[in-house]
Amino acid sequence: MAKKKGRTPEETSRDPATITLIERACAIEAETAFARADAMQACNIGGAGLCCKNCSMGPCRLVGKATRGVCGATLETIAARNFARAVAAGASAHSDHGRGLAYTLLEAAEGHAPDYGVRDAFKLLEVAGYLGVAVEDEEGMRPVDEIARDVALAALKEFGRIDGELLYLKRAPMKRQQIWHEQDIAPRNVDREVVELLHRTHVGNDQDAEHILDHTMRCALGDGWGGSMLATDLSDILFGTPAPVRSDSNLGVLRDNMVNIVVHGHEPTLSEMIVAAAQDPEIIAYAKSKGAEGIQLAGICCTANETLMRQGVPLAGNFLQQELAVLTGAVEAIVVDVQCIFQGLVPLAERFHTEVITTSPKAKITGATHIEFEESRALEIAKQIVRRAIDHFPERGDTTIPDVHSPLVPGFSHEYIDYALGGFYRGSLRPLNDAIMAGRIRGVVANIGCNNARVCHDELHRHVVEEFLKNDILVVETGCGAIASAKQGLMTPEAALEVAGPGLREVCETVGIPPVLHMGSCVDNSRILTVLSQMATEGGLGEDIADIPAVGMAPEWMSEKALSIATYCVASGAYVILGGSDGPVSGSEEVLRLMSDGWEEKVGGRLEFIEEAEEIVRRSIAHIDAKREALGLDEYDASKWGQSGDRRMPELLNLPLEERIEAAYGGR
Ligand code: SF4
Numbered sequence: 229m230a231k232k233k234g235r236t237p238e239e240t241s242r243d244p245a246t247i248t249l250i251e252r253a254c255a256i257e258a259e260t261a262f263a264r265a266d267a268m269q270a271c272n273i274g275g276a277g278l279c280c281k282n283c284s285m286g287p288c289r290l291v292g293k294a295t296r297g298v299c300g301a302t303l304e305t306i307a308a309r310n311f312a313r314a315v316a317a318g319a320s321a322h323s324d325h326g327r328g329l330a331y332t333l334l335e336a337a338e339g340h341a342p343d344y345g346v347r348d349a350f351k352l353l354e355v356a357g358y359l360g361v362a363v364e365d366e367e368g369m370r371p372v373d374e375i376a377r378d379v380a381l382a383a384l385k386e387f388g389r390i391d392g393e394l395l396y397l398k399r400a401p402m403k404r405q406q407i408w409h410e411q412d413i414a415p416r417n418v419d420r421e422v423v424e425l426l427h428r429t430h431v432g433n434d435q436d437a438e439h440i441l442d443h444t445m446r447c448a449l450g451d452g453w454g455g456s457m458l459a460t461d462l463s464d465i466l467f468g469t470p471a472p473v474r475s476d477s478n479l480g481v482l483r484d485n486m487v488n489i490v491v492h493g494h495e496p497t498l499s500e501m502i503v504a505a506a507q508d509p510e511i512i513a514y515a516k517s518k519g520a521e522g523i524q525l526a527g528i529c530c531t532a533n534e535t536l537m538r539q540g541v542p543l544a545g546n547f548l549q550q551e552l553a554v555l556t557g558a559v560e561a562i563v564v565d566v567q568c569i570f571q572g573l574v575p576l577a578e579r580f581h582t583e584v585i586t587t588s589p590k591a592k593i594t595g596a597t598h599i600e601f602e603e604s605r606a607l608e609i610a611k612q613i614v615r616r617a618i619d620h621f622p623e624r625g626d627t628t629i630p631d632v633h634s635p636l637v638p639g640f641s642h643e644y645i646d647y648a649l650g651g652f653y654r655g656s657l658r659p660l661n662d663a664i665m666a667g668r669i670r671g672v673v674a675n676i677g678c679n680n681a682r683v684c685h686d687e688l689h690r691h692v693v694e695e696f697l698k699n700d701i702l703v704v705e706t707g708c709g710a711i712a713s714a715k716q717g718l719m720t721p722e723a724a725l726e727v728a729g730p731g732l733r734e735v736c737e738t739v740g741i742p743p744v745l746h747m748g749s750c751v752d753n754s755r756i757l758t759v760l761s762q763m764a765t766e767g768g769l770g771e772d773i774a775d776i777p778a779v780g781m782a783p784e785w786m787s788e789k790a791l792s793i794a795t796y797c798v799a800s801g802a803y804v805i806l807g808g809s810d811g812p813v814s815g816s817e818e819v820l821r822l823m824s825d826g827w828e829e830k831v832g833g834r835l836e837f838i839e840e841a842e843e844i845v846r847r848s849i850a851h852i853d854a855k856r857e858a859l860g861l862d863e864y865d866a867s868k869w870g871q872s873g874d875r876r877m878p879e880l881l882n883l884p885l886e887e888r889i890e891a892a893y894g895g896r
């Protein structure tokens with residue numbers, strides 16, 4: 229295996245806490261994903277989508293003079309098939325998460341999971357409406373538990389419904405629904421489209437790249453408008469719909485004098501119980517009996533985003549910081565559920581007192597402690613895990629907790645954005661549409677997705693987000709991209725004064741929101757679909773998601789889930805850019821064309837893979853401006869804005885009254 233030259237810590241990450249701990253890893257010769265990425269060169273044949281291993285006549289590598297695999301499959305077929313299979317895996321991950329939540333709601337409603345219940349009854353009624361569940365009978369309102377049981381059953385039906393199509397498709401603008409029907413890509417149910425995509429890409433089956441990619445869109449739509457949207461809604465019903473809270477981010481949230489427990493993965497089901505267990509006075513007393521002053525919970529990845537959005541639990545960091553949390557030497561237990569969990573955690577944790585605890589029946593890691601989570605004994609199991617972590621506190625050795633942390637205000641569900649802009653009685657996105665139409669806000673970017681050990685950690689996220697803010701583009705975020713912005717201090721209302729352009733700053737000042745809105749975890753990209761649909765139907769920005777001056781991107785993507793998200797956003801009409809490399813189908817010009825020009829012709833959205841941050845920004849802004857022009861909106865002109873707002877208040881207040889009036893209103 230060819231060995232790559234190692235990067236310096238500063239070349240490896242943008243984040244100072246991460247740099248400190250990479251230095252510690254080098255000093256104690258501990259292995260991390262950063263070092264493994266440096267030591268292992270990525271395969272450029274597989275990386276470009278040119279290797280097929282769908283049967284044992286291969287693997288077939290289409291390089292040099294080889295233009296077909298043993299079975300005769302072409303480069304286009306192989307690249308499209310590889311991409312399709314990755315989307316099927318990503319869609320499965322999100323959707324299986326959604327199904328798990330439906331079962332939790334069912335268990336709770338039937339009295340088999342006494343630690344759970346309906347925390348947001350309004351949302352339950354709203355979702356009941358979407359799923360065709362009656363909320364009233366002849367005697368009036370039905371009991372909440374009965375409605376919850378029927379909502380759970382209706383949600384479960386969406387995974388395998390035997391006729392029709394996903395009910396949530398009706399939440400999209402009418403024009404979008406028509407496009408899906410015209411193109412025959414409206415998903416029939418969540419599971420069927422995944423299974424069919426795996427069937428189609430089996431050896432000797434669908435061997436037309438365009439046809440494979442059409443079904444790839446259908447499968448991904450079953451994720452975005454099915455599995456993920458259900459996961460978001462059911463989480464809100466069970467654990468509450470997010471609203472702004474204050475919290476903190478980065479590894480500096482860990483405490484030297486407390487038992488530190490890190491929750492990592494994706495599902496709120498267990499982590500919500502760990503939050504409850506850690507607040508139990510008996511458990512706190514137990515921690516004190518072991519010499520700690522209390523218990524500090526912190527999160528990594530999207531479990532972090534789930535508990536942050538609803539409970540304000542601080543973020544320890546994003547995907548590439550999971551091993552670094554262990555390297556602080558200050559973590560008693562890292563409790564994981566599903567997705568994005570490094571197997572490398574276990575050998576690393578063996579060098580410290582940290583216990584890695586797996587909890588999902590779907591994910592064990594060799595060498596980790598497995599304490600399987602059961603909904604029927606949720607709080608009891610959570611307490612058992614927290615006590616176990618406390619027992620490790622006296623074993624703690626030297627610690628290196630970087631003194632690096634940034635405050636943030638997360639919690640921007642689409643319901644809260646409606647409320648913030650329109651008020652309780654008239655929740656509406658009208659002010660957002662108006663600000664875009666006037667040009668105060670040039671457009672919207674959804675910056676989402678992962679970190680990738682092969683690109684400088686957090687740097688692409690930082691670069692693109694800062695450029696968009698300077699250009700008066702509102703940024704909404706989920707996943708590890710959101711955690712990157714939180715750590716960079718871009719998620720407080722005050723950040724708008726520092727980094728936003730004049731128009732965006734005025735809007736943020738007026739409404740009191742940060743210029744970058746944290747909308748949740750990976751499955752919560754469905755909240756972004758909901759906001760875009762509402763913007764399209766609100767009026768003034770066309771009549772479809774494809775008309776809105778908006779771009780979606782995952783500049784540091786790495787997971788199959790990111791490919792599914794990108795594909796369902798494109799199939800919903802968005803221009804999407806995946807960054808950091810030339811992408812997983814770069815070996816086939818034809819497949820690249822099918823996903824960009826081809827998909828744009830069919831569904832109005834396009835997918836591009838762009839390595840460089842500057843180019844991502846340039847193409848995004850060009851797209852936003854082109855969409856503004858197509859809508860007949862004024863050309864964006866930053867000089868029109870910035871004369872009002874709090875920023876000028878301090879200087880104005882120091883002036884005599886007449887000069888103050890002249891300064892504020894003169895010439896208008
Ligand atoms: Fe090779 Fe065809 Fe088998 Fe793929 S399916 S490994 S291209 S023979």
Ligand code: MSK
Pocket residue numbers: 494529530547567568676677678679706707708709749750786787789790
């Ligand atoms: S956790 S999928 S690294 S966003 Fe959702 Fe982060 Fe990407 Fe995992």
